[in-house]
Amino acid sequence: xxxxxxxxxxxxxxxxxxxxQDYDFLGxxxxxxxxxxxxSPSFPIDIRIPYIHEKDAVFPSSLAENGFVGWSTQSSQNxxxxxxxxxxxxxxxxxxxxxxxxxxxxxLIHTTLTITPPDEPTLLPHSVLISLLQGSFFTVLPRxxxxxxxxxxxxxxxxxxxxxxxxxxxxxxxTSQPTILDxxxxxxxxxxxxxxxxxxxxxxxxISRLKLDAQLEMRDDxxxxxxxxxxxxxxxxxxxxxxxxxxxxxxxxxxVLGVECNDCEGAELRLQEPFRLAPYQTxxxxxxxxxxxxxxxxxxxxHFTLRLSTPEKIRAHLPIRHHPHWxxxxxxxxxxxxxxxxxxxxxxSLLLPPxxxxxxxxxxxxxxxxxxxxxxxxxxxxxxxxxxxxxxVLPSGGTEWGYDWRGPSAADALNAVEALRExxxxxxxxxxxxxxxxxxxxxxxxxxxxxxxxxxxxATSYLSASLYVPTTYAHGVxxxxxxxxxxxxxxxxxxxxxxxxxxxxxxxxxxxxxxxxENIPAWHSREAxxxxxxxxxxxxxxxxxxxxxPHWWDEYFKEPLVSGIIHNLLQSPEATTSPAQFTxxxxxxxxxxxxxxxxxxxxxxPGRLARISVKGDTIKTSNVWSFSVRLDRIHSWPKLVIDxxxxxxxxxxxxxxxxxxxxxxxxxxxxxxAPYSPRPAGPLSRILVSQHPITLIVPASNLSLLSxxxxxxxxxxxxxxxxxxxxxxxEALDELQGTAPLxxxxxxxxxxxxxxxxxxVFSGDFRAFAFNAATGSFELRGRAFSDPGTGILFMxxxxxxxxATDLEGYERALRLFPLRTGVPNPEWLVAGKAIDTRGWGGxxxxxxxxxxxxxxxxxxxxx
Numbered sequence: 001x002x003x004x005x006x007x008x009x010x011x012x013x014x015x016x017x018x019x020x021q022d023y024d025f026l027g028x029x030x031x032x033x034x035x036x037x038x039x040s041p042s043f044p045i046d047i048r049i050p051y052i053h054e055k056d057a058v059f060p061s062s063l064a065e066n067g068f069v070g071w072s073t074q075s076s077q078n079x080x081x082x083x084x085x086x087x088x089x090x091x092x093x094x095x096x097x098x099x100x101x102x103x104x105x106x107x108l109i110h111t112t113l114t115i116t117p118p119d120e121p122t123l124l125p126h127s128v129l130i131s132l133l134q135g136s137f138f139t140v141l142p143r144x145x146x147x148x149x150x151x152x153x154x155x156x157x158x159x160x161x162x163x164x165x166x167x168x169x170x171x172x173x174x175t176s177q178p179t180i181l182d183x184x185x186x187x188x189x190x191x192x193x194x195x196x197x198x199x200x201x202x203x204x205x206x207i208s209r210l211k212l213d214a215q216l217e218m219r220d221d222x223x224x225x226x227x228x229x230x231x232x233x234x235x236x237x238x239x240x241x242x243x244x245x246x247x248x249x250x251x252x253x254x255x256v257l258g259v260e261c262n263d264c265e266g267a268e269l270r271l272q273e274p275f276r277l278a279p280y281q282t283x284x285x286x287x288x289x290x291x292x293x294x295x296x297x298x299x300x301x302x303h304f305t306l307r308l309s310t311p312e313k314i315r316a317h318l319p320i321r322h323h324p325h326w327x328x329x330x331x332x333x334x335x336x337x338x339x340x341x342x343x344x345x346x347x348x349s350l351l352l353p354p355x356x357x358x359x360x361x362x363x364x365x366x367x368x369x370x371x372x373x374x375x376x377x378x379x380x381x382x383x384x385x386x387x388x389x390x391x392x393v394l395p396s397g398g399t400e401w402g403y404d405w406r407g408p409s410a411a412d413a414l415n416a417v418e419a420l421r422e423x424x425x426x427x428x429x430x431x432x433x434x435x436x437x438x439x440x441x442x443x444x445x446x447x448x449x450x451x452x453x454x455x456x457x458x459a460t461s462y463l464s465a466s467l468y469v470p471t472t473y474a475h476g477v478x479x480x481x482x483x484x485x486x487x488x489x490x491x492x493x494x495x496x497x498x499x500x501x502x503x504x505x506x507x508x509x510x511x512x513x514x515x516x517x518e519n520i521p522a523w524h525s526r527e528a529x530x531x532x533x534x535x536x537x538x539x540x541x542x543x544x545x546x547x548x549x550p551h552w553w554d555e556y557f558k559e560p561l562v563s564g565i566i567h568n569l570l571q572s573p574e575a576t577t578s579p580a581q582f583t584x585x586x587x588x589x590x591x592x593x594x595x596x597x598x599x600x601x602x603x604x605x606p607g608r609l610a611r612i613s614v615k616g617d618t619i620k621t622s623n624v625w626s627f628s629v630r631l632d633r634i635h636s637w638p639k640l641v642i643d644x645x646x647x648x649x650x651x652x653x654x655x656x657x658x659x660x661x662x663x664x665x666x667x668x669x670x671x672x673x674a675p676y677s678p679r680p681a682g683p684l685s686r687i688l689v690s691q692h693p694i695t696l697i698v699p700a701s702n703l704s705l706l707s708x709x710x711x712x713x714x715x716x717x718x719x720x721x722x723x724x725x726x727x728x729x730x731e732a733l734d735e736l737q738g739t740a741p742l743x744x745x746x747x748x749x750x751x752x753x754x755x756x757x758x759x760x761v762f763s764g765d766f767r768a769f770a771f772n773a774a775t776g777s778f779e780l781r782g783r784a785f786s787d788p789g790t791g792i793l794f795m796x797x798x799x800x801x802x803x804a805t806d807l808e809g810y811e812r813a814l815r816l817f818p819l820r821t822g823v824p825n826p827e828w829l830v831a832g833k834a835i836d837t838r839g840w841g842g843x844x845x846x847x848x849x850x851x852x853x854x855x856x857x858x859x860x861x862x863x
Contacts, residue, residue, distance in 0.1 A: 014118025015125055017216045019079040020111045024053070024071050025187070027107030028063045028086050031839075032474035033190045033465070034822040035106075037815055039475060040836035041137035041152050041186035042108055049150070050143050051182045053110065063089050063105060080212040082109055084187055085205055091197075092204040100191045101470045103206050109185040113140065113214060116178045124173060125216040126251050127280065131164035132156060133211040134194070137186040137815075142171035142179075149807045151707060152815065154715040155185070158193060160372065160400040162718040163225065163248065166217060166280040168707075185210065191469055192371065199518045220251040222277065222308060224316055229284070229348050230302065231340040232321045236294025239339040240419060243269060243287040244346030245306070245316075249277035255309035259287055262303040266293040269304055272342065273693075278726040280710050282717050286346050297322050326353035336381035336394070341419035343408075344692050344744070345723035349416035350381050352392035362570050363427040363454060364391045364417055368434030368441035372400050383435075384557050390570045391426055393417055397441075398721040404465070404821045405434075405441025406495050406591075407688045408720050413445065429454035431573050433566065435556065436460050436520065440497055443528065446507060447500040449593035450584075454573035455508040457566055460517060460551060462524045464496040465822050479841020484861045487846050488824035490607045491683040494587040495821060499609070501528060502535035503595055505582050508575050509541040510565045514549030535583065540575050581615035588682040597630030601660070602678035606827070607848035607859035617641060625851055626662035626678065634659060642670040679853050684793055684825040685818040687800045688716075692744030693723040699755040700728040704807060708749055708814050715819045729757035736761070744798075749810070751792075751801040752776065758801070766796055767854045768828075769803075776805045780830070780845060781855060783862055787832055790844070793817065794828035797853065812836075 031039060040046070044059045058070045065088065076082065084107050094102035115125070132138050132155035139152050148170050156162045173179050187208045197206045225246030231239040247256070256275040261268055272286035285306070299320060306314040321338070329335060336350040365387055369380045375396050384392055395413040396402075402409035417430055432453050434442040439461030446456035462468040471477070477485070493499055509532065513525040522545060529543045544561060557563065584595040587609055589602060596614065602625040603610040610623040617634070619642045621627070634640070639648050642661065649659055649672035662673040680686065687694065694716070696709040709726045716722040724747075727735070733756055735742055752771035753759045769792070770779045777786035785792070791804035791813030802817075804810040812835065818825040824840065827848040834842030847860030 013123050013218050014121065015216050015218070016116040017128065017214050018114045018116070019212060019214055020114070021077070021079045022073060022075050023082060023109055023111035024055070024073050025082070025084055025107055025109045026059070026071050027061070027069060027084065027187075028089060028105035028189075029059075029061050029069075029107070030063055030102075030473050030475060031104060031106045031188070032101065032471035033104060033192065033469055034820055035471075035474050035476060035839055036136050036186055036188045037820070037823045038835050038839040038842070039106070041139070041815075042184055043106060043836065045108070046836070047139075047141070047150055047184060049141055049145060049148055051141055063094070065090065080214070082185070082187070082208070082210040082212070084109075084208040087205055089205065091206065095204065098473060099470070100196070101473050103189065103191055103197070104469070104473075105189050105206070107187040107189075107208060109187055109210070111183050113181040113183055114178050115173055115181070115216065117173065117175045121175050123218050125169060125218055126220065127166045127168045127217045129164045129166055129215040129217050131162075131213040132185065133159045134208070135185045135210045135212075136188045139184050140167050141182040141184070143182060145171050149811060151711070151811065153711060154718070154819065156718060157188070157190070158372065158399075158401045158719070160374070161227065163246070163282045163714070164213070165711075165714055166248075166250065168280065185212070192465075196519065217250055221312060222254055222310070222314060223248040223250060224314055225282070228318055229340055229346045230318045230320070230338075231289070231348070232323055232338040233295050234323045234337065235325045236296065236322075238267075238289055238291060238295075239337055239351070239423070240341050240348075241289045242340035242342050242346040243289050243318075244340075245285040245287065246282060247277060247285050248282040249279055251279050252310070253278060256285060257307045257309060259307070260305045262305060264302060265295055265299050267291050267295055267302070276725060278706065278710055278713070281713050281726060283723060283725070284345050284717075284721065286342065286344070286723075295320070327357035329353060331355055334382065334386065336378075339416070339419055339423075341415050343412050343415045344690070345721060347396060347398070347412055347415065347721070349396055349419070350375050350394040351420060352381065352384060352386045352394070354390055355386050355388050361425065361427045362389045363429045363431050363573055364393050364420060365566065365570060366393050366395065366413060366417060366430050366432045366445075368395065368397065368405050368413060368432065368438035368445075370434070370436035370438045373438075374400050383554070385563055387570055388567065390431070391420055391424060393420055399719065401719070403688065403720055404437060404495065405444050406821065407685055408722055409441075410445060411689055413441075429573060431455045431457070431569055433457035433459060434461075436551065443497040443501070444495070446509070447497060447503045448591060450503045450507055450595040451597065452593055453507070455510075455569040456504070457510050457512060457569060458525070458528070459512040459556070459562075460514060460520055460525075461511070461528070462520045463498040463528055466492075466496065467498065467524070468520065474839065476839025476841050479838040481861065481863075484840070484843060484846060487607065487826050487848070487859065487861055488840055490848070490859070491824050491826040492822065493609070494591060494683070498528070498531055499587070500585050501531045502583055502585055504532050504541065505536040505539045505579055506575055506596055507540070508569055508573060509539075510569060511541065511543045512562055512565070513543065513545055514551060514553075515545045516548050517551045519551035536579050538579065581613065583611055583613040586610045588686070589678065590680055590682060590686070594630070597633040599628050599658070600624055601626040601628055602662070602851060603681070604663070604851065605856065605858060606681040606851060607856070619643070626660065626673065628658040628660045628675070631657055631659055645670060647672065679851060680797065681827070681849070681851065682795075683818070683827060684795060684800060684829070687745050687747065687795070688720065688722055688818075690745035693725045694744060695732070695742055695746045696724050696726045696749070697729055697732045697746060697755065697757050698726065698749045700730050702750065702754060705749045705810065708802070708810055712747070712814060712817060715817075719819050729755045732757040733760055745800070746798060747800045747802065749802050751803040752778070762796070766794070766801070768849070769794065771803065778803060781862070783845070785830060785844065789833040790830065791816075792828070792830045795849070
């Protein structure tokens with residue numbers, strides 16, 4: 001039976017699931033972008049089971065004229081569709097004083113799911129498959145269960161194509177009457193995602209629109225997704241060897257044992273590496289494609305069979321796109337070729353070949369797309385004109401939003417160029433352009449790797465996220481110690497382009513912006529030029545403002561003025577003169593490259609900026625522990641003057657093309673040294689860049705933590721296409737002792753003795769933290785943390801440890817994982833219950849380790 005006010009969403013073997021058309025919503029509450037990862041998704045209420053709805057309760061909110069808000073109730077014609085608008089809030093007035101920051105807010109939605117059994121059920125559903133668009137978090141709660149932890153799942157706030165989440169049913173379903181579940185959604189209005197309401201809708205009030213779908217899952221099998229990765233074929237040869245097949249296990253552990261390519265005409269597929277799916281996990285199966293001969297043009301489908309550890313087999317096919325050799329393309333043929341590669345997960349990018357064949361010694365043009373743009377759609381590839389002698393590379397960045405062209409998205413872009421370089425003769429270096437979020441991506445790449453990116457054409461870029469949409473009115477700032485605030489800010493500085501624009505003083509940069517941009521004010525581009533000129537007034541950077549042009553128009557990159565700039569920089573990417581002196585600014589050396597051959601290798605105090613200023617053979621440093629310089633830059637010098645002291649060095653034959661210098665451990669003076677591998681340092685987000693799939697380790701004795709691992713894996717896949725594999729601690733130890741040891745980055749759930757891997761590998765030596773196996777409590781510098789609901793995250797070399805005093809603490813720690821940019825994430829972080837209501841102000845401790853991985857007095861804070 002379906003009750004009034006409900007709509008059936010799915011029927012499975014007679015079972016029905018429906019979403020109520022009625023929903024309650026509470027809000028609005030001011031918050032900054034990404035602050036919902038600290039505040040409880042159910043802010044301002046503390047949800048408990050069973051949930052008792054207090055419809056008359058009121059809560060303080062500075063967005064309401066009387067200072068308080070309460071629950072409202074609405075009905076939707078289409079169940080699962082939510083539209084939240086607050087016409088009584090003086091949005092226009094708030095905007096006039098606070099700008100865009102005043103429009104960002106949080107709301108809480110409450111509704112119900114009803115699962116109705118058939119008359120004579122033969123099977124029971126094991127989970128609910130939920131897809132939430134434009135919401136940040138959601139949870140599903142039984143009404144009559146006890147001791148069930150509240151588990152929050154990530155929604156798809158970006159609204160791009162993604163995999164729904166399987167929610168295991170934690171309650172025994174009735175076979176005789178409907179079972180009602182409470183559903184809560186965190187609805188967070190982020191103006192970067194949803195746009196300016198005045199521009200988009202011609203009205204001052206922002207509107208949050210969300211969409212929820214729900215299905216019952218009955219079967220325990222492996223589902224094949226449709227977002228596969230397969231290269232195009234040119235003259236019968238694949239443009240890359242990476243093939244990706246999205247697979248989801250509905251409820252069980254499943255191994256892929258092998259793959260067979262059926263009637264593939266000389267092509268072969270094989271597993272890239274051992275592959276396993278955890279229950280409810282989605283991964284991209286990596287297959288390596290090889291060919292003995294060209295694939296005939298009449299072969300339009302690639303048929304394959306996957307052998308699994310279960311009795312079933314998966315038989316499927318992928319459509320093949322054939323092209324003639326690109327040299328046969330006419331000048332009006334605008335064909336984007338798809339190439340693939342491993343990052344380590346299968347990835348793809350598009351290529352636009354040059355108009356002229358045989359002259360390809362100019363650098364490629366890397367074009368980074370804007371936020372929410374899919375390169376699978378023709379919009380972006382059609383917007384960029386083909387170049388006379390240069391290849392154009394259009395990377396995906398992982399997903400439509402990716403990581404704002406940092407971390408894994410930057411790695412994807414660089415891998416795309418290297419994949420082309422292995423196949424085609426292209427010139428040295430890279431010229432980078434991009435629009436909007438891609439424009440700031442161009443600034444990011446060019447300023448972090450100035451010797452690699454010879455020139456840059458950032459179009460319609462913003463300087464930094466905090467300058468684009470300020471966090472001035474964040475809830476947490478009212479409770480945050482200024483020293484803690486500095487540490488949290490330091491964790492995000494690596495993504496703030498304005499701090500590093502001085503690194504472009506040796507580059508050729510042409511900044512472009514529409515003067516009437518309604519999205520990103522042209523001030524951002526003007527200020528970018530001003531910053532570079534402040535470092536060096538003779539820097540080769542200029543601004544081209546396009547009169548009366550908005551944020552985007554279809555002919556943006558085809559405007560004669562813009563296309564001429566791109567053509568000229570591709571033909572002459574090198575600066576005509578080098579500055580007599582320059583300064584390289586670095587936050588995290590592992591995320592930065594050389595400038596003029598000079599490279600910071602290790603900082604003295606992680607968490608602070610490092611700078612090296614070069615003027616001939618005279619070097620001045622700030623917070624630098626070691627650096628290197630290309631030998632061809634100093635081959636005629638017998639010495640360097642570093643921080644006022646002469647340092648001799650020998651030009652000895654070496655496997656390195658660089659000369660290295662470091663401070664002495666005893667007296668702090670500079671000396672010549674051999675190349676070495678510094679300890680990787682940086683915020684928690686550095687775990688995202690891994691040479692192999694990230695391994696998530698859960699204790700076999702506490703599989704309740706498996707849900708945390710699968711939810712984290714889901715968020716990494718949906719938001720970033722970062723691949724993960726989930727293993728138990730016993731399996732991880734077996735791998736360490738076998739022939740295939742763990743490789744890549746590792747995330748460990750439970751850093752104490754309850755995790756055999758952690759106990760064996762680290763023997764309790766985390767340099768700073770100590771754990772109590774019996775109570776789950778932990779200590780740091782003599783400070784004990786034992787309160788219920790307390791969680792920690794900290795880096796230990798290539799490992800990220802997630803630990804807590806109880807399951808509630810683990811849930812809190814999981815929420816703090818930096819799935820998205822803009823989430824403060826220092827190298828270690830302790831959080832208690834207070835973050836649910838005070839945000840950053842509820843943090844109990846945070847900081848960065850010193851350069852050796854131990855406690856840093858200057859960059860640590862404890863409440």
